[in-house]
Every structure is written in structure tokens, then in C-alpha cells.
Amino acid sequence: MAMNPTSPGMQKAMETLQKAGINSTYGRWLVEGSPRVLLIDVKAGFQFFEEWREDFLGQTGVLLPEEDDMSSDALVFGYLVTWFLAEVRQIRKRVRRVIRSDSFDRSSSVLRQRMQSLPISTSGRAVSQHFWPGRGSWI
DSSP, X not given: XXXXXXOHHHHHHHHHHHHTTOOEEEEEOXXXXXXXXXXXXXXXXXXXXXXXXHHHHHHHOOOOOTTOHHHHHHHHHHHHXXXXXXXXXXXXXXXXXXXXXXXXXXXXXXXHHHHTTOOOEEESXXXXXXXXXXXXXXX
């Protein structure tokens, strides 16, 4: 169920992504407990794939093959999540975000957050981040 975010930082971050052509939707996930979630259109982030792939290579020495869809999706997802969190963090500097997930592709966003030295706390167990190719990612 879509709704407006209550956090000014989250609203501003969503607007920044929207200006770059990345759609996102905030709302409640229709599962037990109705957690608040953010759906990001990961496929729209592929407009930045080559730039991010080169950046990742430069910072890690790891060249991701273009034909590896899973690696490509994880890379774009990681950069989008980090971009979003950095935008939130610019507005709400004193707030430490906790990102909880149980999905494999979170590793790319955690790695990217560490590369940028974002003061973000992460946890490995919850249902707040799942990847669905072609439909976006819940975080």
C-alpha cells in the first residue's frame, strides 16, 4: 500500500532519485506486521551501469562481466541503495540508519557503503530487502 514517507530525509532522497530517472515507491508491505518499505526500480538504474562498473573496478580491482546478469543486478542495486542512503544521511546527519536484510544482493550495498565510509549500521536477518528482477527491490 503506497503512502508518503514521514521522514523529510527519505522524501528528499526519493525526489533526488526521481530527478535522475529512478522511480521509487514508499509504503507498507502487505505481510504480517505491515513493515514500511521502499521499492526502487533497479532496472532504471542500469542507465548508470557502465559508470558504476568502472568505479567498482577502480576501487576493488574486480571486473564484473557484462553478461553476468546476477552480478550486474547486484552491482546496480548496491549503488542505488548506497546513493539513496547517502541522500538521506545528508539531511539527517545525526540519525544512524539500520538496514536489515537476508538477501544475497545486500552484500554489494554493504560493500559500497563501506567504500564511501557511510556511518550506516547493517544487520543480516529480516525481511526488509528482497530483489525481484524487473520489479525493483524492497529495502
